[in-house]
Amino acid sequence: MDTPILEMKSITKEFPGVKALDEVTFSVKKGEIHCLVGENGAGKSTLMKVLSGVHPYGSYSGEIYVEGELQKFNGIRDSERAGIAIIYQELALIPELSVYENIFLGNELTDGMVINANETIKQSIDILEKVGLRVNPETKIRDLGVGKQQLVEIAKALKKQVKILILDEPTAALNENDSDNLLKLILELKKQGVTSILISHKLREVLAIADTVTVLRDGKTICTLDASDGQLTEAVLIRNMVGRSIDNVFPKRKAHNIGKEALRLENWGAYSPSLGRDVLKDVNLNVHDGEIVGIAGLMGSGRTELAKSIFGNPDEYRLSGKIFVNGHEAKFSNPRDAIDARLAYVTEDRKRNGLILIQDVKQNITLANLEELTRVGVIDENEEIVVANRSKEDLNIKTPSIEQFLRNLSGGNQQKVSLAKWLFVKPGVMILDEPTRGIDVGAKYEIYTVMNALVEQGMSIIMISSELPEVLGMSDRVYVMSAGRIKGELSASEATQEKIMELAVDY
Amino acid sequence: MTEERITPGKSKKSSALLELLRKNISQYFMFIALIGIMVIFTITTKGVFISSRNISNLLNQMGYIAVLAVGMTLVIIIRHIDLSVGYLAGFLGAFSAIALTFWGWPVYAVLPVVLILGVISGLLTSTPIAKLGVPAFVSTMAAGLIFRGALLLVTMGTGTIIIRDRLYNAIGNGFIPDLKLFVLPGNRHFLTLLIGLIFIILYIVNAVKSRNKKLSYKFDVLSPPLFVMQLVLVSVIIGYIAWTLSGYNGISWSLVIVLLVVGIFQFITTKTPLGRHIYAVGGNPEAAELSGISVSKITYIVFGAMGLLSALSGIMYASRLHSATTTAGLGFETDAIAAAFVGGVSAAGGVGTITGSIVGALVMMSLTSGMNLMGIDISLQYIVRGAVLVLAVVVDRATRKNR
Numbered sequence: 001m002d003t004p005i006l007e008m009k010s011i012t013k014e015f016p017g018v019k020a021l022d023e024v025t026f027s028v029k030k031g032e033i034h035c036l037v038g039e040n041g042a043g044k045s046t047l048m049k050v051l052s053g054v055h056p057y058g059s060y061s062g063e064i065y066v067e068g069e070l071q072k073f074n075g076i077r078d079s080e081r082a083g084i085a086i087i088y089q090e091l092a093l094i095p096e097l098s099v100y101e102n103i104f105l106g107n108e109l110t111d112g113m114v115i116n117a118n119e120t121i122k123q124s125i126d127i128l129e130k131v132g133l134r135v136n137p138e139t140k141i142r143d144l145g146v147g148k149q150q151l152v153e154i155a156k157a158l159k160k161q162v163k164i165l166i167l168d169e170p171t172a173a174l175n176e177n178d179s180d181n182l183l184k185l186i187l188e189l190k191k192q193g194v195t196s197i198l199i200s201h202k203l204r205e206v207l208a209i210a211d212t213v214t215v216l217r218d219g220k221t222i223c224t225l226d227a228s229d230g231q232l233t234e235a236v237l238i239r240n241m242v243g244r245s246i247d248n249v250f251p252k253r254k255a256h257n258i259g260k261e262a263l264r265l266e267n268w269g270a271y272s273p274s275l276g277r278d279v280l281k282d283v284n285l286n287v288h289d290g291e292i293v294g295i296a297g298l299m300g301s302g303r304t305e306l307a308k309s310i311f312g313n314p315d316e317y318r319l320s321g322k323i324f325v326n327g328h329e330a331k332f333s334n335p336r337d338a339i340d341a342r343l344a345y346v347t348e349d350r351k352r353n354g355l356i357l358i359q360d361v362k363q364n365i366t367l368a369n370l371e372e373l374t375r376v377g378v379i380d381e382n383e384e385i386v387v388a389n390r391s392k393e394d395l396n397i398k399t400p401s402i403e404q405f406l407r408n409l410s411g412g413n414q415q416k417v418s419l420a421k422w423l424f425v426k427p428g429v430m431i432l433d434e435p436t437r438g439i440d441v442g443a444k445y446e447i448y449t450v451m452n453a454l455v456e457q458g459m460s461i462i463m464i465s466s467e468l469p470e471v472l473g474m475s476d477r478v479y480v481m482s483a484g485r486i487k488g489e490l491s492a493s494e495a496t497q498e499k500i501m502e503l504a505v506d507y
Numbered sequence: 508m509t510e511e512r513i514t515p516g517k518s519k520k521s522s523a524l525l526e527l528l529r530k531n532i533s534q535y536f537m538f539i540a541l542i543g544i545m546v547i548f549t550i551t552t553k554g555v556f557i558s559s560r561n562i563s564n565l566l567n568q569m570g571y572i573a574v575l576a577v578g579m580t581l582v583i584i585i586r587h588i589d590l591s592v593g594y595l596a597g598f599l600g601a602f603s604a605i606a607l608t609f610w611g612w613p614v615y616a617v618l619p620v621v622l623i624l625g626v627i628s629g630l631l632t633s634t635p636i637a638k639l640g641v642p643a644f645v646s647t648m649a650a651g652l653i654f655r656g657a658l659l660l661v662t663m664g665t666g667t668i669i670i671r672d673r674l675y676n677a678i679g680n681g682f683i684p685d686l687k688l689f690v691l692p693g694n695r696h697f698l699t700l701l702i703g704l705i706f707i708i709l710y711i712v713n714a715v716k717s718r719n720k721k722l723s724y725k726f727d728v729l730s731p732p733l734f735v736m737q738l739v740l741v742s743v744i745i746g747y748i749a750w751t752l753s754g755y756n757g758i759s760w761s762l763v764i765v766l767l768v769v770g771i772f773q774f775i776t777t778k779t780p781l782g783r784h785i786y787a788v789g790g791n792p793e794a795a796e797l798s799g800i801s802v803s804k805i806t807y808i809v810f811g812a813m814g815l816l817s818a819l820s821g822i823m824y825a826s827r828l829h830s831a832t833t834t835a836g837l838g839f840e841t842d843a844i845a846a847a848f849v850g851g852v853s854a855a856g857g858v859g860t861i862t863g864s865i866v867g868a869l870v871m872m873s874l875t876s877g878m879n880l881m882g883i884d885i886s887l888q889y890i891v892r893g894a895v896l897v898l899a900v901v902v903d904r905a906t907r908k909n910r
Contacts, residue, residue, distance in 0.1 A: 311797070312799075314796050314797060334799070334801060335796060335797050335798070335799045336799035336800075336801070338799075339798075339799040340799075345797060347794075347797060352791075352793060352794075353791070353793035353794050353796075353797055354794055354797070355791070355794055356787055356790035356791040356794055356795075356857065357790070357791070358790050358857050358858060359786065359787070359790050359857070363783065363786075363787075367783065367787055367795075367798045367800075368798040368799055370780040370783055370784075371780065374779075374780055377779055377780075378778045378779060379778055379779065379780060379783065382720060382721060382724050382726065385724070385726060386724065421798075
């Protein structure tokens with residue numbers, strides 16, 4: 001047998017109070033696609049940070065071998081020199097620079113002291129060819145979609161003669177089309193001899209492309225499975241990831257009545273002055289008490305714009321059409337008005353515009369409804385603790401204390417805090433924008449359970465989601481959006497992945 | 508109901524104190540550093556530094572910077588900066604001098620008008636920031652230039668304007684009257700001691716009340732011995748300050764103003780929804796906006812408060828000098844910003860406290876005072892203060908990482 005291209009032996013990494021990695025062993029064969037799966041907090045990212053030198057040699061115990069040689073990385077530069085490149089979820093490109101400038105950032109081609117732009121562009125074209133990205137290299141990064149930006153990141157890694165390419169949740173922010181393209185590219189790179197390590201929550205993807213899968217749980221290696229022997233299934237992976245088998249990804253919902261109309265949009269439209277175009281046009285939709293309405297569509301189809309335009313229009317679109325809450329026409333000039341009308345909006349990107357990471361759990365939970373805790377102008381901090389502790393228990397938020405800063409919580413628990421925050425405003429209609437993005441199976445199940453409990457109590461939920469199984473598994477009705485319009489409405493019984501996709505790609 | 512304790516902190520009682528220490532380490536660090544600096548200067552000046560007279564002077568001198576530091580703290584918390592405060596203070600100080608001496612306005616008319624002018628200036632300065640997203644750096648620098656021009660304009664004909672109004676001059680130089688009930692040994696200021704005692708009693712009553720309230724919720728509290736230790740420590744500090752001040756004229760009006768400003772702003776930032784909203788806007792403006800908080804409204808409020816405090820600072824400074832000069836306000840903004848950063852405010856926004864910035868102001872002012880007493884040349888003083896500023900920020904960053 002060949003020496004593995006990468007071997008990590010007995011890696012143990014401790015943070016104050018937590019053992020993030022416990023004697024982890026991880027071995028990757030040359031030229032394979034190796035997937036690393038595990039719940040949030042299982043230690044995947046920490047392991048990759050150890051590998052890429054973010055956690056330098058000496059801060060962990062254990063040994064790393066690349067092609068049989070012991071490595072002592074003191075930073076990302078060292079690991080890059082050894083041929084390891086890591087592409088994070090949050091892309092590390094500079095928006096104001098062009099594609100070719102980004103690819104060659106830090107390795108500029110020069111004639112003496114001056115950058116040789118022509119030569120750089122020429123070489124960029126070759127590299128872009130390899131990743132199948134057909135754009136003008138002089139395009140600025142900010143003018144590209146997320147999917148294409150991801151390809152530029154990979155191109156940048158290829159430029160550095162990468163041997164091991166690590167992708168951390170590369171498809172989390174991509175729509176199905178872009179995801180497929182990316183996976184194809186990884187397979188293509190495999191043919192060219194690049195070894196890839198892929199971290200992903202999307203098990204279907206993992207099953208589609210992996211040669212080998214390693215499962216981490218609670219900082220330990222649980223098993224390494226070979227895809228070629230036919231034993232690898234979603235159920236096997238889930239069982240190993242959670243240490244228990246989840247029979248049903250979606251909890252059963254009790255039969256309940258769907259009540260009167262809670263929210264309705266009539267000929268709703270939005271024009272974005274900054275983009276200079278309509279982001280929404282002729283949108284007609286409604287949601288009833290006790291109903292979950294799914295909104296499906298590809299990235300850029302206008303779903304988040306729809307949510308924001310309803311929720312007090314913070315992006316200042318020029319709106320047209322009418323909005324009715326409980327049968328009465330309403331007008332919201334800012335999010336406060338929407339909250340006062342008992343609307344809530346759990347944002348798509350909790351880190352960017354959902355939560356305050358440098359504040360603690362309790363302050364985040366109470367932020368949107370401080371009035372309720374205020375007595376004669378003063379916040380009752382004792383009541384606040386009671387409220388936060390109740391939320392912590394109701395939603396099973398895993399945190400040592402409600403005074404923990406949000407940034408120290410895992411993605412799933414942050415999302416639960418986000419839910420707790422908006423439940424505290426006691427909404428009638430809740431808009432959930434990608435409620436389970438980037439969180440693990442266990443936490444997903446818990447969030448679905450909470451959603452079911454809420455609609456049973458009569459709340460209305462509008463759920464925007466890019467994950468079709470989620471849309472199908474949770475919704476009573478589905479609207480499909482494309483290019484800022486509603487392309488179709490499907491009842492739960494008639495909706496299938498194929499039908500939704502057909503409508504979603506209908507421009 | 509179960510008897511289970513709801514624990515906001517760690518469940519073990521003994522670690523509650525450690526947790527508290529760990530969380531506030533940067534603030535405690537500056538406080539300890541302040542005491543260290545005071546001890547060093549006391550030794551190098553053979554006790555002159557810690558004398559009643561010098562401490563009293565030090566507190567009076569820092570008044571006009573301290574109130575600016577309070578406002579600057581809020582401005583930096585919401586991720587902005589205000590470079591106009593020095594010249595605004597200078598201009599409004601000159602305005603008050605003109606109103607008093609040339610227009611013959613009574614002092615009780617001048618003060619509110621100047622304070623309102625301060626608020627209006629702050630609101631005008633922040634309009635491009637709040638409405639159009641112009642960087643505060645640019646907008647306030649422009650405003651600073653305009654205020655500087657305005658200051659030169661109004662003092663052009665006269666140069667320095669001497670202020671003869673006694674009431675006005677008392678703001679920066681006067682002391683609270685004494686109750687001459689009886690004569691204390693060493694001619695100590697009785698009312699100052701009495702106020703110190705009242706503060707101690709209020710503090711203890713409040714602390715016990717809040718502890719009982721927490722107990723009624725079954726929350727974790729400090730264990731009795733630790734709690735008593737805390738009470739004694741704070742009481743000793745208050746008592747010592749009152750004792751020291753009573754040895755030299757007692758509490759000054761400057762100090763009264765600073766304490767009021769600090770008290771009000773500390774209350775607003777820690778106890779009210781407005782305070783929470785300010786920290787939320789600093790912590791994540793987009794999340795705050797979507798939580799129903801108007802970021803532009805908070806921006807106006809914070810800059811309005813900054814304008815008010817600039818006006819107050821200008822009055823205190825002009826009063827202290829008995830005059831308005833053409834260079835008044837020069838560099839105040841640097842001192843206020845430095846005090847805030849030394850006190851642990853983060854330029855990234857959302858982090859910082861009023862009390863921290865006051866400790867920061869005290870550190871910077873102690874350095875000046877101590878080095879003056881030691882006869883250290885001004886050139887070296889600047890270098891030392893710069894070094895302390897950068898050191899404080901470095902330590903702050905290092906301790907913050909561990910949280």
